[in-house]
Amino acid sequence: MPKLPSSVYNPVSLVGAGIALVSFGTVAVFFAMDMLGYTDSPYLGIFTYMIIPAILILGLLLIPVGVWLEKRRLRKSGGKTRKYMLIDLNEPTHRAAVMVFAVVTMLLIVVSAAGTYQAYNYSESVEFCGEVCHEVMYPEYMAYQHSPHARVPCAECHIGAGADWFVKAKISGAYQVYSVIFNKYSKPIETPIANLRPARETCEHCHWPSKFSSDKKLEKVYFPIDTADAQPWKITMDLKIGGGQSELGPTEGIHWHMNTANDVRYIATDKKRQEIPWVSSTGPDGVTRIFRAVDKPVEDSELAGFEKRKMDCIDCHNRPSHIYYPPFRTINDAMAVNRIASTLPNIRAIASHALTREYASLEQAMRMIPSVVRDEYRTHAPEVLTERGDEVDRSIAEIERIFQRNFFPSMKVTWKEYPNNIGHMYDEGCFRCHDNKHVSDDGRALTNDCNLCHTIIVQGPASETVSDLRGLPFQHPADIDEAWRDVPCSDCHLGI
Numbered sequence: 001m002p003k004l005p006s007s008v009y010n011p012v013s014l015v016g017a018g019i020a021l022v023s024f025g026t027v028a029v030f031f032a033m034d035m036l037g038y039t040d041s042p043y044l045g046i047f048t049y050m051i052i053p054a055i056l057i058l059g060l061l062l063i064p065v066g067v068w069l070e071k072r073r074l075r076k077s078g079g080k081t082r083k084y085m086l087i088d089l090n091e092p093t094h095r096a097a098v099m100v101f102a103v104v105t106m107l108l109i110v111v112s113a114a115g116t117y118q119a120y121n122y123s124e125s126v127e128f129c130g131e132v133c134h135e136v137m138y139p140e141y142m143a144y145q146h147s148p149h150a151r152v153p154c155a156e157c158h159i160g161a162g163a164d165w166f167v168k169a170k171i172s173g174a175y176q177v178y179s180v181i182f183n184k185y186s187k188p189i190e191t192p193i194a195n196l197r198p199a200r201e202t203c204e205h206c207h208w209p210s211k212f213s214s215d216k217k218l219e220k221v222y223f224p225i226d227t228a229d230a231q232p233w234k235i236t237m238d239l240k241i242g243g244g245q246s247e248l249g250p251t252e253g254i255h256w257h258m259n260t261a262n263d264v265r266y267i268a269t270d271k272k273r274q275e276i277p278w279v280s281s282t283g284p285d286g287v288t289r290i291f292r293a294v295d296k297p298v299e300d301s302e303l304a305g306f307e308k309r310k311m312d313c314i315d316c317h318n319r320p321s322h323i324y325y326p327p328f329r330t331i332n333d334a335m336a337v338n339r340i341a342s343t344l345p346n347i348r349a350i351a352s353h354a355l356t357r358e359y360a361s362l363e364q365a366m367r368m369i370p371s372v373v374r375d376e377y378r379t380h381a382p383e384v385l386t387e388r389g390d391e392v393d394r395s396i397a398e399i400e401r402i403f404q405r406n407f408f409p410s411m412k413v414t415w416k417e418y419p420n421n422i423g424h425m426y427d428e429g430c431f432r433c434h435d436n437k438h439v440s441d442d443g444r445a446l447t448n449d450c451n452l453c454h455t456i457i458v459q460g461p462a463s464e465t466v467s468d469l470r471g472l473p474f475q476h477p478a479d480i481d482e483a484w485r486d487v488p489c490s491d492c493h494l495g496i
């Protein structure tokens with residue numbers, strides 16, 4: 001063992017060196033475990049790339065601190081020390097010290113470069129965002145895993161490319177870590193996210209507007225409440241998605257708002273951006289129209305303090321990845337593929353009841369749901385339990401699965417907390433503006449004409465549907481007169 005200058009041999013430096021050595025060894029072992037895929041615990045990453053390296057650096061810092069303290073002690077006690085270090089490579093102890101210093105520094109540079117890179121990757125990973133803050137991010141992570149974007153890393157939408165947003169994200173991320181540790185976050189997490197990066201800079205990395213294509217077919221089957229006798233009702237429609245850039249063909253259709261030649265802005269008077277009394281629209285001809293809500297007029301002076309938000313993807317696609325479906329939709333879809341046995345009497349209402357009762361926790365819900373369903377049948381139709389027990393069990397399993405994916409008691413998250421702006425069935429969505437009651441000074445209204453955004457091509461009870469490719473007038477499946485023409489669908493269809 002080469003000898004080092006005597007001032008290094010002091011308790012503080014030695015403890016520092018010990019700490020550094022042990023943590024270096026630990027990092028090395030953890031790093032190997034991570035590389036070999038030995039464990040996929042999300043906490044391994046936090047320790048390997050964040051916590052232990054911090055301890056390692058602390059240990060290394062203790063070495064010079066110890067040397068400094070030792071020199072000060074010697075000076076005070078009258079011992080002989082030089083003011084500055086004199087390096088003489090002819091001295092074997094000095095040579096050894098310089099060698100050790102050079103080798104260790106080189107090693108550290110290499111390791112810390114690799115470490116920083118890993119720490120960067122890790123702090124951007126789905127694992128870090130989704131699994132580490134397990135309870136807080138659980139609803140988002142769960143919904144994300146079953147969304148069309150399940151393979152798109154969180155950071156692609158929440159941070160995007162470029163150094164400036166990276167820094168902003170790390171600053172707000174540090175605050176988030178703090179709020180999780182000290183339990184300062186709100187339940188549920190509030191949206192809209194105030195500092196979300198403009199969607200055009202994230203979504204358009206993958207969905208560039210010139211790629212927006214023509215129509216998209218939407219097929220729906222609705223099971224009536226009384227499942228025993230009535231037939232399911234079918235609606236198939238063409239959604240007119242439309243093109244994005246004027247040089248690439250027609251610019252009408254739903255994505256008209258996103259055409260670079262058009263500029264739509266709006267003022268929302270509530271936090272969730274659901275109340276929209278003022279909309280402006282500037283077309284390629286440069287003419288600007290202001291549409292005001294004539295049913296709920298708001299004075300311009302009252303609007304002055306609000307942001308005029310430029311419409312972007314998020315104003316419609318606010319749930320591209322964290323979709324909490326209303327129970328009606330999930331039950332209905334599960335019945336359509338017979339995962340919930342659609343012929344069980346009254347199953348739609350029973351499933352809805354089982355899902356929407358108050359539960360304090362996921363565990364409690366999993367315990368209660370089977371008994372809620374069975375109790376309903378025991379009281380009203382006991383023969384179902386004896387004769388069709390298999391179908392009841394299968395349906396209960398599916399109801400539990402629906403609960404796990406869409407209801408999160410610990411974070412108080414359900415579809416009700418997060419309105420979905422696509423469509424208009426369970427939330428106002430498009431009808432926030434397109435309600436025929438937003439009118440411009442020259443008398444033009446933002447129409448709710450049922451053919452503006454889609455064409456119904458198939459409609460009716462399952463066995464006797466009518467179809468016409470040129471479009472059918474909408475027929476409401478239940479008899480409510482013409483109420484659907486004036487009352488927003490979401491006023492009656494609350495998702496349950």
Ligand code: HEC
Pocket residue numbers: 126129130137140141144149152153154155156157158189190191192193194196314317318319320321322418
């Ligand atoms: C396809 C893009 C996309 C991906 C991928 C994505 N998010 Fe989101 N996220 C959004 C949008 C858009 C919002 C809603 C913004 C708003 O309403 O202001 C959001 C909202 C959130 C919220 C606020 C609460 C809520 O439910 O709206 C959290 C928390 C969140 N995301 C976490 C995550 C995590 C963790 C991941 C990865 C596991 C992730 N996100 C992946 C787009 C995405």
Ligand code: HEC
Pocket residue numbers: 148149152153156157199202203204205206207313314317320
């Ligand atoms: C990293 C690439 C990527 C980013 C960023 C991204 N997406 Fe996607 N998106 C995809 C992929 C891949 C699909 C799945 C395509 C498929 O299923 O055919 C998809 C599908 C979709 C769909 C169709 C969903 C469906 O039900 O079929 C919508 C709408 C969508 N994305 C909107 C958005 C919005 C809004 C954002 C920004 C918040 C966004 N995407 C960001 C890659 C991305």
Ligand code: HEC
Pocket residue numbers: 251252253254256257264265266276279280281291311315316421422423429430431432433434444445446452453
């Ligand atoms: C913030 C208000 C606002 C919201 C929300 C909104 N729109 Fe619009 N939309 C407009 C304005 C303004 C126009 C232009 C109307 C005009 O000039 O007559 C428009 C026009 C349209 C057009 C006609 C485009 C053309 O070819 O001329 C379609 C289709 C459309 N919107 C679909 C939708 C759909 C679908 C949704 C919901 C997913 C939606 N809009 C949500 C404001 C809005």
Ligand code: HEC
Pocket residue numbers: 199200203204207209213216239241254255257258311312313314315316317422423
């Ligand atoms: C006015 C509301 C509105 C705006 C703004 C909007 N979209 Fe859409 N978009 C829709 C609707 C409605 C659909 C069809 C319904 C669906 O897929 O759920 C759709 C469909 C899509 C699809 C799926 C297309 C397919 O063929 O399946 C993608 C991808 C998409 N939008 C991306 C974007 C991106 C990126 C932006 C921002 C540049 C954007 N949208 C802005 C309303 C909008």
Ligand code: HEC
Pocket residue numbers: 218220235239422423424425430431434447448449450451452453454474484485
């Ligand atoms: C401003 C555009 C717009 C107008 C106007 C409009 N719709 Fe829609 N509608 C949509 C979009 C977008 C969806 C698809 C949502 C989705 O992807 O889930 C939809 C979905 C639907 C659905 C299926 C609902 C579901 O989720 O099960 C029905 C039924 C429907 N519309 C009927 C109507 C009727 C009736 C009218 C006329 C009163 C009308 N729509 C007017 C945009 C519009």
Ligand code: HEC
Pocket residue numbers: 222223224225226233425476477478480483484485487488489490491492493
């Ligand atoms: C005045 C209240 C009311 C309004 C407004 C209304 N509906 Fe309904 N809707 C009902 C009732 C009640 C049923 C029958 C419930 C059942 O049997 O499940 C129903 C059933 C339906 C169904 C069959 C699926 C189901 O839930 O059973 C569809 C699809 C539907 N409505 C679409 C619409 C659309 C689209 C609009 C808006 C254009 C609309 N409704 C407006 C009350 C309403």
